[in-house]
Amino acid sequence: MAAQVKLVGFWASPFAFRVEWALKLKGVEFEYIEEDIFNKSNRLLELNPVHKKVPVLVHDQKIIAESFVILEYIDETWTQNPLLPQDPHKRAMARFWTKFAEEKLLEPAWTSMWYKGEEKERAEKLAMEALEKIEEQLKGNKYFGGDDHDTIGYLDIAIGWISYWLPVWEEVGSMKILDPEKFPSITAWKIRLLDHPKIRDSLPPRDKLLEYFHKRSQVLYSYYGSQFSSMN
Incomplete structure (x- = not known):
């Protein structure tokens, strides 16, 4: 069974798009969940209680927040089409x-x-x-x-x-x-x-x-x- 990946984002956020692009370049299938950042849902507050912001990545029930942290997680988890240099x-x-x-x-x-x-x-x-x-x-x-x-x-x-x-x-x-x-x-x-x-x-x-x-x-x-x- 394929790993379940969800991305919580906001349609106008360049930070959420960083994550979306990385997933697509890696060929990772994911479910996108739109969040109203001006009327934050309980889901977002539970997933990211520290910053209460998007994006948030959920992978096999593991929760990762902050776009740069998520990018590195994606790169290390799915090794095809590496994003960061090896050197x-x-x-x-x-x-x-x-x-x-x-x-x-x-x-x-x-x-x-x-x-x-x-x-x-x-x-x-x-x-x-x-x-x-x-x-x-x-x-x-x-x-x-x-x-x-x-x-x-x-x-x-x-x-x-x-x-x-x-x-x-x-x-x-x-x-x-x-x-x-x-x-x-x-x-x-x-x-x-x-x-x-x-x-x-x-x-x-x-x-x-x-x-x-x-x-x-x-x-x-x-x-x-x-x-x-x-x-x-």
């Missing part, structure tokens, strides 16, 4: 750049979507500086890859949100972070990644994402915006 140094570098992108790129890119004025400009600048470093890592390669750079690897999945979510955030926030002329390698990688059938066929509708993040942006600014106004 220890390359593996360490993949983890390093994953952490870098999460801390130095994702956070300012996300907040620049709904920040205003000087705070917005500062966040955009930080995001572009981070992209410059990531661009250097990719130059001359198709993918960030695992042991080679011809296939999608752990880092590609970890920062895959750049390819689809970042352009949506740019449109919502009336900004430009991923400039094709400044970042030709990342731009080519983005197109290549989104054209991969395991990625392309599982993306949420762009118009629906735009509507969702427009609303989120308005909510976040109405909640935090007065704090910025008082600082200027």
Whole structure:
């Protein structure tokens, strides 16, 4: 009997899609369970009582939370189509750049979507500086890859949100972070990644994402915006 795998996610979450992509690239069959993160179910609270967030992976009644932890669990459990490099140094570098992108790129890119004025400009600048470093890592390669750079690897999945979510955030926030002329390698990688059938066929509708993040942006600014106004 095949192992039972369930993924609890949210349709707009790039973190949940990391896990979905990894499972599909590995050829692992799974049941997807949609969660309303604004009205969290008892199921989610029981599965992830610490953070109360998606994604959550359930495998043979074992529960794993946090997207990067889940990615490594998937890679170690299903060894076909490895995501992390076998070489220890390359593996360490993949983890390093994953952490870098999460801390130095994702956070300012996300907040620049709904920040205003000087705070917005500062966040955009930080995001572009981070992209410059990531661009250097990719130059001359198709993918960030695992042991080679011809296939999608752990880092590609970890920062895959750049390819689809970042352009949506740019449109919502009336900004430009991923400039094709400044970042030709990342731009080519983005197109290549989104054209991969395991990625392309599982993306949420762009118009629906735009509507969702427009609303989120308005909510976040109405909640935090007065704090910025008082600082200027």
